[in-house]
Amino acid sequence: MGHCGYVRDNQLGKDGHVSVHSRPSLRRKLEPDGTDRLVLNMTAPLDCLVIGAGPAGLTAAIYLARFHLTVEVVHGNDSRAALIPRTRNHAGFPGGIAGSDLLERMQAQASEFGTHFVKGIVEDLRREKDLFVARSSDNRWSARSVLLATGVVNNCPNMPKKLHDEALALGLLRYCPICDGYEVTDRRIAVIGTGERGVKEAVFLRMYSSDVSLISLEGAHDLTAEQRKTLENANIALHEGPCLAFGIRNQQLAVSIPEGDFAFDAVYPALGSVIRSELAVLLGAKTSPEGCIIVDPHQRTTIPGLYAAGDVAKGLDQISHAMGEAGVAATAMRNDLACTRPLLRPS
Numbered sequence: 001m002g003h004c005g006y007v008r009d010n011q012l013g014k015d016g017h018v019s020v021h022s023r024p025s026l027r028r029k030l031e032p033d034g035t036d037r038l039v040l041n042m043t044a045p046l047d048c049l050v051i052g053a054g055p056a057g058l059t060a061a062i063y064l065a066r067f068h069l070t071v072e073v074v075h076g077n078d079s080r081a082a083l084i085p086r087t088r089n090h091a092g093f094p095g096g097i098a099g100s101d102l103l104e105r106m107q108a109q110a111s112e113f114g115t116h117f118v119k120g121i122v123e124d125l126r127r128e129k130d131l132f133v134a135r136s137s138d139n140r141w142s143a144r145s146v147l148l149a150t151g152v153v154n155n156c157p158n159m160p161k162k163l164h165d166e167a168l169a170l171g172l173l174r175y176c177p178i179c180d181g182y183e184v185t186d187r188r189i190a191v192i193g194t195g196e197r198g199v200k201e202a203v204f205l206r207m208y209s210s211d212v213s214l215i216s217l218e219g220a221h222d223l224t225a226e227q228r229k230t231l232e233n234a235n236i237a238l239h240e241g242p243c244l245a246f247g248i249r250n251q252q253l254a255v256s257i258p259e260g261d262f263a264f265d266a267v268y269p270a271l272g273s274v275i276r277s278e279l280a281v282l283l284g285a286k287t288s289p290e291g292c293i294i295v296d297p298h299q300r301t302t303i304p305g306l307y308a309a310g311d312v313a314k315g316l317d318q319i320s321h322a323m324g325e326a327g328v329a330a331t332a333m334r335n336d337l338a339c340t341r342p343l344l345r346p347s
């Protein structure tokens with residue numbers, strides 16, 4: 001059964017793909033066993049397709065469904081928030097909440113209002129007349145408007161995935177000083193990186209601890225004389241890479257570099273991230289030099305009907321920011337749709 005108590009009417013297309021056209025209307029269907037049931041007839045385009053089910057996509061889905069718009073969320077099931085062992089800076093949760101629990105709650109909340117979720121990666125997004133058409137390997141959506149809430153992926157240091165995930169779960173490897181620098185107050189911290197990004201992150205973390213090292217991932221550090229001075233003034237230790245190996249020892253993360261083995265209570269990679277703005281680029285939307293989608297104050301991209309929220313748009317990579325942007329985007333989507341046809345509740 002669907003979330004509203006209806007069954008979706010997804011038909012296998014001739015090419016073997018499941019076609020999901022989507023402005024649902026109800027129709028009766030006679031089953032082979034003689035039972036009569038109501039099904040959702042997906043014949044008209046969706047009002048809104050949300051791509052991504054992290055804090056941004058899920059917040060937008062809650063808003064859009066509560067505007068009585070037809071909304072579907074397609075997602076690759078790899079929100080960065082799912083990697084958070086326990087967030088303690090997200091307001092409203094004294095004692096913190098695991099990222100996966102937060103996502104689960106938000107998805108349940110969006111489902112309460114009839115949002116439908118589909119797992120899959122959207123590989124193609126294009127404009128066909130006044131609609132957007134999105135395709136994954138086995139689905140197709142047409143929608144009047146699209147929200148890209150596709151996030152970013154952190155670049156990881158060169159360590160086996162099993163070790164990476166274990167260190168992350170134990171809080172020995174961390175990716176977000178704003179989020180969890182507080183948790184490593186007065187601990188032994190290393191930043192893996194160099195250049196402006198590495199220096200900024202090390203100096204930021206110096207606010208939490210007097211024991212901060214900056215280690216380059218690959219060869220020698222790439223630092224200007226001024227950057228070296230900044231590090232020296234802040235009493236941040238500099239170590240040259242390459243990082244040869246990592247390992248968990250005595251509840252610390254050990255890093256092997258040519259100088260020797262060093263163990264830390266927390267290691268922060270400052271290696272940048274891949275911004276998942278490729279669908280916006282496909283459509284010709286403007287992006288920043290780093291690849292973030294450029295949006296106006298209402299989260300509209302430079303393509304009419306296409307919106308972006310969360311980490312994929314330029315801004316603070318935080319749950320609260322993603323949620324705030326998504327609320328703004330969803331309201332703009334509703335208001336822009338209302339300009340194309342009146343959104344009036346039938347009497």
Ligand SMILES: Cc1cc2nc3c(=O)[nH]c(=O)nc-3n(C[C@H](O)[C@H](O)[C@H](O)COP(=O)(O)OP(=O)(O)OC[C@H]3O[C@@H](n4cnc5c(N)ncnc54)[C@H](O)[C@@H]3O)c2cc1C
Nearest residue numbers: 052053054055056076077078080087122151179310311319
């Ligand atoms: C280890 C770690 C700890 C963190 N701790 C905190 C914290 O304590 N507090 C805090 O505020 N922030 C924290 N963050 C940051 C926070 O996780 C992000 O800011 C937040 O998840 C951004 O939300 P988003 O919805 O923009 O993107 P994401 O949560 O990354 O979601 C992106 C979604 O898009 C989907 N997607 C991408 N491309 C496609 C595609 N082509 N087709 C379909 N789906 C697609 C993904 O599958 C996913 O569902 C942390 C991040 C990490 C990595």
